[in-house]
Amino acid sequence: MLDYLTFTNLALFAIALLLFYIWLTPKYKNLPPGPMGVPFLGCLPFMETLAERTFTKWSKKYGPIITVQLGDHRTVILNSYEAIEEAFIKKGEKFNGRFKTYFTEFASEGLGMVFIDGEKWKEHRKFGTRALAGAGMYGKTIEQRVLEEAENICHVIRSKNEEPFILEVYMLESSCALANVINGITIRERCDEEGNENLLKLCHVKIENIKAINNFPNRFRYNYFAHHTRMSQVIIIAALFDNLIEQHQQQHDRLHPRDLIDLYLNQMKDFSVSQLYFKITIYKKTTKDLFAAGTETSSSTIRWALFYLIVNPDIQDKVHKEIDDVIETGHNGVVRYDTKLPYTKAVLQETYRIRTATPLGVPRRNTEDVTLMGYFIPKNTQIIPNLWWVHNDPEYWNEPDVFKPERHLDEEGNLIMSNRVIPFSIGARHCLGENLARTEIFLFLVSILQKFTVLPNPEDPNPPLECSPGIVNSPHKYPLIMKER
Numbered sequence: 333m334l335d336y337l338t339f340t341n342l343a344l345f346a347i348a349l350l351l352f353y354i355w356l357t358p359k360y361k362n363l364p365p366g367p368m369g370v371p372f373l374g375c376l377p378f379m380e381t382l383a384e385r386t387f388t389k390w391s392k393k394y395g396p397i398i399t400v401q402l403g404d405h406r407t408v409i410l411n412s413y414e415a416i417e418e419a420f421i422k423k424g425e426k427f428n429g430r431f432k433t434y435f436t437e438f439a440s441e442g443l444g445m446v447f448i449d450g451e452k453w454k455e456h457r458k459f460g461t462r463a464l465a466g467a468g469m470y471g472k473t474i475e476q477r478v479l480e481e482a483e484n485i486c487h488v489i490r491s492k493n494e495e496p497f498i499l500e501v502y503m504l505e506s507s508c509a510l511a512n513v514i515n516g517i518t519i520r521e522r523c524d525e526e527g528n529e530n531l532l533k534l535c536h537v538k539i540e541n542i543k544a545i546n547n548f549p550n551r552f553r554y555n556y557f558a559h560h561t562r563m564s565q566v567i568i569i570a571a572l573f574d575n576l577i578e579q580h581q582q583q584h585d586r587l588h589p590r591d592l593i594d595l596y597l598n599q600m601k602d603f604s605v606s607q608l609y610f611k612i613t614i615y616k617k618t619t620k621d622l623f624a625a626g627t628e629t630s631s632s633t634i635r636w637a638l639f640y641l642i643v644n645p646d647i648q649d650k651v652h653k654e655i656d657d658v659i660e661t662g663h664n665g666v667v668r669y670d671t672k673l674p675y676t677k678a679v680l681q682e683t684y685r686i687r688t689a690t691p692l693g694v695p696r697r698n699t700e701d702v703t704l705m706g707y708f709i710p711k712n713t714q715i716i717p718n719l720w721w722v723h724n725d726p727e728y729w730n731e732p733d734v735f736k737p738e739r740h741l742d743e744e745g746n747l748i749m750s751n752r753v754i755p756f757s758i759g760a761r762h763c764l765g766e767n768l769a770r771t772e773i774f775l776f777l778v779s780i781l782q783k784f785t786v787l788p789n790p791e792d793p794n795p796p797l798e799c800s801p802g803i804v805n806s807p808h809k810y811p812l813i814m815k816e817r
């Protein structure tokens with residue numbers, strides 16, 4: 333007779349076999365191929381630190397679209413420009429959802445701008461596009477705001493007296509440049525003004541949160557962790573926004589909206605008090621999302637560009653020469669976004685390519701069953717575009733690891749905007765802040781290079797060029813030197 337222990341062991345073994353069999357049996361026919369993985373964890377244990385490289389390795393074996401099980405998330409990786417174009421442009425309507433995970437729900441509570449979808453997303457996208465374009469907003473243009481902040485940055489840089497310092501553009505000591513640009517648009521407030529200590533604290537907490545996510549060893553494992561800073565953040569935000577909204581309601585003038593809150597209040601005239609409260613809750617999330625999406629991404633791109641100019645002094649010389657010829661001589665020192673600086677713009681285009689700020693974009697979700705490149709993708713699959721590989725595929729980019737701005741110029745020196753440089757992704761759900769980001773990154777960089785030469789730190793002459801594993805690919809901290817020209 334079997335004793336009790338043997339019977340239990342056999343039963344457990346049979347259950348394990350059954351689970352293994354269920355796991356092995358494909359639930360859908362004709363899914364894109366991909367690696368097997370292991371029960372429960374799927375492919376997570378086999379991911380290297382930079383997930384985009386692992387996906388690329390698998391893609392070379394299985395093809396341009398692959399299925400990868402990440403924990404309990406069925407995921408399809410789009411590993412070529414053609415696959416991303418077919419999904420996000422040609423079949424965009426079906427791929428405009430956002431994939432929901434414990435982390436996204438936790439971070440967004442189903443509200444805001446980045447993680448919502450359906451009709452709610454369409455309504456907010458329209459509103460956000462109008463607001464970021466400055467439509468109907470009185471006061472300064474986006475360009476004026478950015479140039480003002482760029483001027484502040486230059487003051488702070490000058491105060492470093494050509495000593496090594498760590499440039500973190502969004503939090504550059506007293507000048508919170510990028511945070512001020514986005515906060516100026518959404519809540520008409522600067523972080524570094526007296527009385528705004530809570531806003532400054534909030535910006536710090538938010539940025540620390542982004543960094544905390546970035547510090548996880550692999551950007552897919554962050555899904556399973558919560559942020560310890562969340563409670564303090566919630567309390568600060570609640571108090572800050574209640575105060576701000578009350579002030580805006582008191583001073584509200586329909587015909588002269590000054591910022592995103594005023595635009596929002598304009599839209600809310602017909603709502604009941606409870607609807608108003610609900611809308612304001614959504615609004616707070618929207619403002620937070622814009623802040624989170626719009627600071628570390630742009631800041632990292634500016635820092636990558638400066639690092640590449642340090643290691644390529646000949647390229648920096650050409651940028652300086654172009655700025656001197658065009659702006660100093662032709663435009664009395666005044667730069668605008670449309671100023672013709674093709675070489676400098678090519679340097680930026682190359683930075684977007686070689687150090688893609690969000691190498692795997694922001695995961696999408698297909699809202700219906702769909703066929704893509706001949707494969708079946710069941711509704712509600714996580715869809716990840718490998719933007720990094722589009723930017724580094726040697727079939728299209730000769731020596732992709734080499735920083736060569738010239739590859740973005742034609743024979744007459746005009747800028748070529750290749751559709752294979754897509755840091756902001758593509759389709760109806762591409763980055764909402766693309767124009768703002770392009771404007772601020774260009775104007776900050778030109779304003780700095782107009783006045784300074786960026787030099788390596790003599791004690792450590794090689795700026796770190798390794799990519800980081802976070803959602804945002806931020807450069808490591810490096811003390812550089814800025815010398816007045």
Ligand code: HEM
Nearest residue numbers: 446625626629630689693694756757761762763764765769
């Ligand atoms: C270098 C700078 C930036 C890069 C590389 C970048 C990249 C991206 C990418 C790849 C996405 C995902 C798009 C998709 O799903 O197809 C995205 C979404 C988004 N970005 Fe950016 N971004 C940058 C700066 C900004 C700025 C300055 C803002 C604005 C304040 C912003 C606001 C957003 C928002 C709101 C979304 C979500 C859009 C939606 O779901 O409809 N981003 N960004």
